Amino acid sequence: MESAGHQPVLIIVTLLISAFLSPLLYRWRKFLSGMVLLAALTGAFVTALTLLGQVARSGELSYYLGNWPPPWGIELVIDPLRVYMLLVVTGVSLWIFVYALRDLEHELHHDVIGWYYSLYALLVASMSAMTLTNDLFNLFVLMEICAISACAIITIKDKRECLEAGFKYLIMSAMGTGCFLLGVAMIYMVTGYLNFSFIQTGLAAALSEYPLNIFTAAALFIVAFGTKAALFPLHVWLPDAHASAPSPSSAMLSGLVIKIYAFALFMIFYRVFPRSLLDAIPLNEIILWLGAMGVMFGSIYAMLQTDLKKMLAYSSIGQIAFIFMGIGLDQPLALTGGLYHIMVHAFTKSMLFMSAGAIIYSTGVRRISDLAGIGRVLPIPLLAFTIGSASMIGLPGTGGLISKWYLALGALETGRIFFLLVILASSLLNAIYYMPIVINAFMSGDEFKEKVKTVPPSMQATLVVGILLVVISGIFSRQIIVLFEQALTSLY
């Protein structure tokens, strides 16, 4: 394996530094502070692009932190799948941040915006590092940073419900990380390694000697990542947390944070666990059934909501479960669908939350029933909402269709038509709760009554970018799919 340049660690360090700088600068020059973080995020995204170029040229790369070789030092690995995830993380967080610059002025108290920038930078830094790290203990540390900063960008809005939701999230999340740490300890006990690749060989040998330790560790991991990624039935914290947070936070949390854990679980399954372990106990089967239940229940709960952001939050539970179903089906095509859905849902749900944010920004309306006729006064946010809904349903021309296509193909390939029906049923349910909102917004005979404030151009522009992203991911998906196919064949 070749060694990479310093770009991987540069991404993380730049973001960490800007996390320190932002609140300090904010006291001096408010505008500059935002620009510094914007520059850091842009830098991170561009660097991730150069990494993509490197991976395309020379395949898998690794980077030893502080030049300590594994198994002692921390290793960062750059392979196609990780770079894909890194690009999604940095790209989407850059996109959301442009929106946040204006929206936060409206949602937060002026004193805390500097701190918000800091937390945002920390969150992105930890997520970027989580995609790259090849070390279990390092992953644990990053999960903690991620969890705390994610919690803080909810509670930063000092409302009672935010504090309550943040607290619930913190407890659940701490439980998750606790489970993870226990699992790591058990793995360390039987193998003596923390590096993914070393563990994989070590576990294969240790499986026959210490099966119970390893099974317990596997169970702990499922609970840990299930909680963090809101896998049914461990999703209880999500609706409150995502719905009460400021809209950019909701977009980040629903769009990226839950997915990073789903991705981490994918990494644990295919990079840490040896094939013999996955064959020995039905881990994928458990994930598959939980995923299928999540898909159905998430949609059903969402149908019952009256608050727009709550509905979007419940819909996220259903959508994240698609990604888990991809892992659960344990088949390259289904994994392709699941991984692609990470990106599609990051685009779609972030855009939906941002358009909900724009609606709240300009009118203050949150109740779904009060949205009648709003499409005529806020055309761009509601157009974004419409396209987002189409992608959620999986209509042609949007990214949602591509991920569903591959998940369905994977389900057929493994001969499990039942799960294909689950996917189709969930599409129908999505249609049933998204469409009336759109119809009501554009076609209702009533005029919209509330007072309307114009949505700032930068927020409108991010929504337009979102529409383009969702449509492009539905049309020009071939390259990414081919990349997945190549990367995933190495797993089987």
Added chain:
Amino acid sequence: MDQASIIIIMVVIVALPVVMTPVLMYICRISDRLRNGLAILTAAATFILTLLLYPFIRDGGVVQQSLFEILPNLEISIHLDILSFSLAALASFIWLLCTIYSIDYMAKEHACSRYYPVLIFTLGACQGIFFAGDLFSLFVFFELMSIIAYILIIHEQTEEALKAGYKYLVMTIIGGLALFFGIIIVFEIGGTVSLGVGVIIGEPSLLALIAFICFLIGFGMKAGMFPLHVWLPDAHPVAPSPASALLSGVMLKTGAYGLIRVVFHVYSVDLLRSSGWNNILAILAVITILLGSAVALTQTDIKRRLAYSSISQLGYVLLGLSILNNNALTGAVFHIFSHAFMKSALFLAAGAIIWKTGIRNINDMKGLGRLMPVTMGSFSLAALAMIGIPPLNGFLSKWTLALGALDAGMPGYVMVLLISSLLNALYYLPIIIPAFFESPEGEEINDHGDEGSHEVLFKIKEATPLMLSAIVILALCTIFFGLTPNNIIFSLSRLTALFLLGGGSF
């Protein structure tokens, strides 16, 4: 013409209306007249471009070209053969007339700046369906057309329209998911969904049967097949009349078109015959024919009666398709044309009546023939064609269908056709006869006050010339294509049937 220019023309036919949609939206702000003119121009250009393909088709040309790979092994591609051409030409012709008709009809309506772009966009999507080269592209355009057509259906934005529209949308999504399911199974079994490879599924299997049923649900829903017709009688009447004419006259046919493609390009005729799956289609078609006609009898709203009649008429097409022999298929394709002319004429005429007098209830139409002789005359002509009175085109399609049924040794189907014709007569004649031979209730008292006058009074209060021209052209088509010795549409249908049954050549 060489292949390359044919492909360019096809792409333009689909792209032109789609590109014109934002232009129309923009022009709306400047001038209404310009917008109307441009809408007609676009529809006319699409029609003329489609006709340009005729020489190529006459020589038995077939085009299959991949344009853009959306996923590995899954493309957006175009396909042209005689069936695509026939339907594309028909669709753009009806669209042109309906657009012309719309100009005056919609002048009184609200939200025209939404109506015209949507009308033209659906034309593009519809042509896309007929030119799609694989099931996936077909699915994309099918969904696009179905969902955008929703805006036409709920145009009035009344509670009733919104309710009907919602039902339509939910059914469309269900149909779309069924199609998705079917297509993905075909992809799984055959590794391709292209229409250019001949037969994709050659062996009967459980999955293949599931896929067939999924296609029946997806396309049958659109074609108003029993038991998935429930949206149709609500959705078609609430739309503005030119949109109803298009929905019933053209968009229903996309479902039938999809089924034809599935039967001949995904499965083979031999497979369907040997496995007997075509009987599923046949049984559903028979129920659809009888049920549609019977329920139409009970309707008093003219547009609802026409909508139910559409259900039964599409049943003829499906029946012809399920018999799987030359005459029956010719009849089915010819009936697609016939029904498009007849039903569009009927809906446009009904629209003119509603527009001019506000009458929707059939019982109030007494004496209307004296008020609006041209409209009612055209209506009568199209209605007589529906019943199947000899020189009209409806007779020709029923005759050919009946021949096909007899060829297949199924006299029962002929009985079904006869019963349905009888029912057609029962529900169309009570509209026509009172319209000409009875006097309007209370007319004498209100207008003249000279009670007891038995003079037949012609007080002409016709629709505008533009509207009439569209209605009359369609009505004349019903005679022309039933009577002419050199019936180009009939020979096209005959060639199409030969082409499909012969597996790609005449």
